Amino acid sequence: MKILVVDDEQDIRFLFEQKFRREIKSGTVNFSFAYSGHEALEYLHENSQKAVLILSDINMPGMSGLELLKKIREEKPAPPPVVMMITAYGDQQNRESAMMLGADDFLTKPLDFSQLKEKLNKMV
Amino acid sequence: MKRLIVLLIFIFFTGNLFAQYQPTNIDSLMAVLKNPPDDSVKMVALFDLTGYYVEVNRDSCRYFADQGISTAKKINQPLWVAHFLTEYQSYLAMTAGNFPLSFKLVNEALKIVQDKANEKNVYIPKQYEFTDPHKFRLSLLGYTIHQLGNIYRRAGNTEKALDYYREEISIFESLKSKAAMALVQSNMNVESIYAEKNELDSAIIYGNRALTKSEITRWKLYNGYILNILGSVYFKKNMPDSAKYYYWQGLMVSRQQKNMTTEVMVYISLATLYRNLHQPDSAKYYATMALEKSRNNELVNYISPAAQLISNAWKAQGNADSAYAYLNLSKTIGDSLSKDRYEKITQFQNLNFENQLLLEKEAQENISYKNKIRTIALIAGACLLGLLALIFYRNNRQKQKANSILEKTLADLKSTQSQLIQSEKMASLGELTAGIAHEIQNPLNFVNNFSEVNAELISELVDEVDKGNYDEVKLIAKDIKENEQKINNHGKRADAIVKGMLQHSRKSTGQKELTDINALCDEYLRLAYHGLRAKDKSFNAKFETDFDESLPKINVVPQDMGRVILNLINNAFYAVNEKANSLMPDAESYDPTVVVSTKKIGDRVEIKIKDNGNGIPSAIKDKIFQPFFTTKPTGQGTGLGLSLSYDIVKAHGGEIKVETKEGEGTEFVIQLVV
Numbered sequence: 001m002k003i004l005v006v007d008d009e010q011d012i013r014f015l016f017e018q019k020f021r022r023e024i025k026s027g028t029v030n031f032s033f034a035y036s037g038h039e040a041l042e043y044l045h046e047n048s049q050k051a052v053l054i055l056s057d058i059n060m061p062g063m064s065g066l067e068l069l070k071k072i073r074e075e076k077p078a079p080p081p082v083v084m085m086i087t088a089y090g091d092q093q094n095r096e097s098a099m100m101l102g103a104d105d106f107l108t109k110p111l112d113f114s115q116l117k118e119k120l121n122k123m124v
Numbered sequence: 125m126k127r128l129i130v131l132l133i134f135i136f137f138t139g140n141l142f143a144q145y146q147p148t149n150i151d152s153l154m155a156v157l158k159n160p161p162d163d164s165v166k167m168v169a170l171f172d173l174t175g176y177y178v179e180v181n182r183d184s185c186r187y188f189a190d191q192g193i194s195t196a197k198k199i200n201q202p203l204w205v206a207h208f209l210t211e212y213q214s215y216l217a218m219t220a221g222n223f224p225l226s227f228k229l230v231n232e233a234l235k236i237v238q239d240k241a242n243e244k245n246v247y248i249p250k251q252y253e254f255t256d257p258h259k260f261r262l263s264l265l266g267y268t269i270h271q272l273g274n275i276y277r278r279a280g281n282t283e284k285a286l287d288y289y290r291e292e293i294s295i296f297e298s299l300k301s302k303a304a305m306a307l308v309q310s311n312m313n314v315e316s317i318y319a320e321k322n323e324l325d326s327a328i329i330y331g332n333r334a335l336t337k338s339e340i341t342r343w344k345l346y347n348g349y350i351l352n353i354l355g356s357v358y359f360k361k362n363m364p365d366s367a368k369y370y371y372w373q374g375l376m377v378s379r380q381q382k383n384m385t386t387e388v389m390v391y392i393s394l395a396t397l398y399r400n401l402h403q404p405d406s407a408k409y410y411a412t413m414a415l416e417k418s419r420n421n422e423l424v425n426y427i428s429p430a431a432q433l434i435s436n437a438w439k440a441q442g443n444a445d446s447a448y449a450y451l452n453l454s455k456t457i458g459d460s461l462s463k464d465r466y467e468k469i470t471q472f473q474n475l476n477f478e479n480q481l482l483l484e485k486e487a488q489e490n491i492s493y494k495n496k497i498r499t500i501a502l503i504a505g506a507c508l509l510g511l512l513a514l515i516f517y518r519n520n521r522q523k524q525k526a527n528s529i530l531e532k533t534l535a536d537l538k539s540t541q542s543q544l545i546q547s548e549k550m551a552s553l554g555e556l557t558a559g560i561a562h563e564i565q566n567p568l569n570f571v572n573n574f575s576e577v578n579a580e581l582i583s584e585l586v587d588e589v590d591k592g593n594y595d596e597v598k599l600i601a602k603d604i605k606e607n608e609q610k611i612n613n614h615g616k617r618a619d620a621i622v623k624g625m626l627q628h629s630r631k632s633t634g635q636k637e638l639t640d641i642n643a644l645c646d647e648y649l650r651l652a653y654h655g656l657r658a659k660d661k662s663f664n665a666k667f668e669t670d671f672d673e674s675l676p677k678i679n680v681v682p683q684d685m686g687r688v689i690l691n692l693i694n695n696a697f698y699a700v701n702e703k704a705n706s707l708m709p710d711a712e713s714y715d716p717t718v719v720v721s722t723k724k725i726g727d728r729v730e731i732k733i734k735d736n737g738n739g740i741p742s743a744i745k746d747k748i749f750q751p752f753f754t755t756k757p758t759g760q761g762t763g764l765g766l767s768l769s770y771d772i773v774k775a776h777g778g779e780i781k782v783e784t785k786e787g788e789g790t791e792f793v794i795q796l797v798v
Contacts, residue, residue, distance in 0.1 A: 011570055011614070015570060018574070018603060019577055059657050061667060063664070067664065109565045110568050110573060111569055113576070
C-alpha cells in the first residue's frame with residue numbers, strides 16, 4: 001500500500017521508517033514523504049502510481065494541509081485517495097473544516113502508531 | 125481831617141500794582157489799635173494798617189490781615205472778612221505769583237459778598253462813601269470782581285480780565301461812585317489791555333476816561349501809569365512826538381506822586397523810544413535810570429528789560445564788551461523770573477473758574493448726600509468684599525476638589541496605561557497560544573514516538589542478540605542512538621518554546637543579555653506564523669528568512685526586543701492576510717509573503733521585516749507610532765504595539781524606521797548598535 005506522508009517536520013520520515021520498519025521490510029507498506037502542500041501536489045502529479053493513503057499535517061508553511069485536501073478533492077485523482085488529517089490535540093475547528101473539505105479520518109498528535117496501524121489494517 | 129483822608133485812601137485801596145503810602149499816619153493807627161474803643165474800630169484800623177504794609181512789609185501785611193480777619197469773624201462781620209480776603213490775602217498771593225491760592229481766596233470772598241444776607245448788621249465807618257449796607261456790599265462786589273480781573277490779567281487771560289473790569293466799571297457806575305479809586309484803576313486797566321491788544325483807539329478812549337475819573341475822584345496816584353500807556357499807544361501809532369509828550373507828563377506825575385514803579389516804567393518807555401529813534405546815548409541814559417531805580421527799590425521785573433536796553437545801546441555804539449555784560453545780566457534775571465512765573469501760571473491755568481465755583485457749590489450742597497453715599501458705599505464695599513471672599517473661598521474649594529479629581533484621574537490613567545501595556549502583551553501572547561500549542565505538540569510527538577520506537581527497538585535488539593545476529597544488533601543500536609538524539613533535540617525544542625513563552629509573558633527583567641538576534645527572529649516568526657494559522661484557518665502566507673550568519677550576539681533585553689520583533693511580524697502577517705482577503709477571486713494571483721532578514725552594517729545590526737501587503741496610507745504614516753493609534757477593528761488591536769516597539773527600540777539606543785508604498789507593501793527596519 002502506497003502511503004504519502006505530508007509534514008513540514010523532516011523527522012517525521014525517520015519516525016515512520018522506524019515505526020513501520022517491519023512493514024516496510026515486508027513490503028506491505030511503501031512510504032513517500034512530502035514536506036509541504038506543494039511538494040505533495042507535485043508528487044501526486046508526477047507519480048503515475050498513486051498513493052492510496054495520504055497522511056497530512058495541517059499547520060504547514062505555504063500550502064496548509066487543508067488547502068492540499070481541497071486541491072486533492074478538486075482535482076479528483078482516480079482512484080480517490082483516502083486522506084487522513086493529522087491535527088493538534090483538541091483542535092476542533094480544524095477538524096470540522098477538514099470534514100467539510102472531505103477528509104476521511106483524523107489522527108491526533110502526538111501520533112498513536114498502534115491506532116494508525118489498526119486503521120491501515122482495516123483499509124488493507 | 126487829614127487822618128480821615130488817609131483812612132479813605134486805605135479803605136478804597138485795592139492793593140493793585142503800585143500803591144504807595146506815606147508812613148506819617150502809621151503812629152496814629154497804631155495808637156488806635158493799642159487802645160481801640162471797640163472791636164469794629166479795631167477791625168477798621170487793622171484794615172488800614174494792612175493797607176499801609178502791603179507794599180512795605182509783606183510779613184507785617186499778612187500779620188495784620190490775619191488779625192483783621194479773626195477780629196471780623198469774632199464780631200460777625202463776614203463782609204469785612206471778604207474785604208480782607210480780596211484786598212490783601214488774595215492780592216498778596218497774586219503778587220507772590222501764587223495764582224491758584226489767590227484765585228481760591230478771591231472766590232471765597234466772592235461767595236460772601238454775593239450773599240445779600242451778609243448785609244445785616246454790617247459795620248460801616250461813617251466816613252465811607254457808601255454807608256448804605258446794600259451799596260457797601262455792592263462796592264465790595266466791585267472790588268472783588270476787580271481782583272478777579274487782576275488775576276486773569278496777570279495770568280495772561282486778557283479777554284476774561286476785560287470782562288471782569290467792565291463788569292466792575294458798570295457796578296461802580298451804577299453806584300454813581302465819586303470816590304472809588306477802582307473806577308480809575310479799572311479804566312486804566314482796560315486802557316492797558318487795549319494797548320497790549322493793539323486796539324489803540326480804544327486804549328486812548330479808556331486812558332482818557334481814567335484820567336477824567338482821576339480828576340473826579342482826585343485819585344492821581346496812577347496817572348503816571350495811565351500817561352505812560354497813552355505814550356506807548358502813540359508810540360505804536362508811530363507818533364513819537366506825542367509819545368514823548370505823554371511820557372514826559374507821566375514822568376512828572378510819577379515823581380510828584382513818588383510812585384517809583386511808574387517812574388521806572390516811564391524810564392523804560394523812554395529808553396525804548398530813543399532806541400527806536402536811533403539815539404543810543406539818550407536810550408542808554410533812561411535805561412540806566414530805570415536799572416538804578418529798579419535795583420534800589422527791588423523792582424525786579426524791570427531790571428531785565430532795563431539791562432537789555434542798555435546792552436542794545438552799547439551794541440549800537442559798537443561797545444561789544446559792555447553790550448555783552450548787560451545782555452548777560454538781562455538774561456540771567458529774565459530767565460529766573462520767567463521760569464518762576466511760567467510755573468505759577470501753569471498751575472493757575474489748570475483751574476477753571478466756573479468749574480471751581482460749580483464744584484464748590486455742589487460740594488456744599490452734596491456734603492450730606494455724599495456722606496450718605498459714603499455710608500452706603502462702605503456697606504456695599506463691605507458686602508462686595510464679603511462676596512468676593514466667598515467667591516474666592518468657593519473657587520479655592522472647587523480648585524482643591526478639581527485637583528483631587530485630577531490627581532485621582534492621573535492615578536487612574538497611570539494604572540490604565542500599565543494595564544493596557546499588560547493587555548497588549550497578553551494580546552500578543554494570546555495570538556501565540558495556538559502557535560505555541562502546535563509548536564509544543566510537534567516536538568512532544570517526536571519525543572513520545574521516538575521513545576516508543578526505541579523501546580520496540582531494544583526488545584528487537586534483545587531478540588537479535590539471542591539469535592547471535594550481531595550485524596543486525598549493531599544496526600538496531602545505531603537506530604536507537606539516532607532516535608535518542610532526536611528525542612533529545614525535540615525535548616530541547618519544546619523546552620525552548622516554553623521558555624520563550626514564559627519569557628514573553630514574564631515582566632521584563634530589564635537586564636540586557638547577549639542575544640542571538642537570528643534565533644530570536646526565527647523563534648518569534650514561527651510562533652507568530654503558527655499562531656495566526658491556528659487562529660484563522662483561512663490564513664495562509666509564506667514566510668522567508670534571510671539571516672546573516674555572521675551576525676554577532678548583541679546586548680539587548682531579549683523579552684523586550686522579542687516583543688518588538690513579534691509585533692512587527694504579527695503586523696506583517698496581518699497586512700498580507702488583509703490584502704489576500706480583500707482581493708477579488710478573479711484577481712491576479714497574489715503570493716502573501718513575509719520576509720524577515722538580518723544584516724550587519726558596520727557597527728550596527730539591522731533587522732528588516734518586510735511584507736507585500738497593502739502598505740500604509742501616507743496620511744496615517746506619521747501616526748502609526750503614536751499610542752492607541754490602530755487601524756484594526758475595535759477590540760482587535762490595542763494601538764500600543766508600535767508605540768511600545770518604538771519606545772523599546774529607542775531605549776536600546778536604536779532606531780526604527782518604516783518604508784512603505786501603498787499597494788506594494790511595508791518594510792520596518794530596526795537598527796541596533798552592536
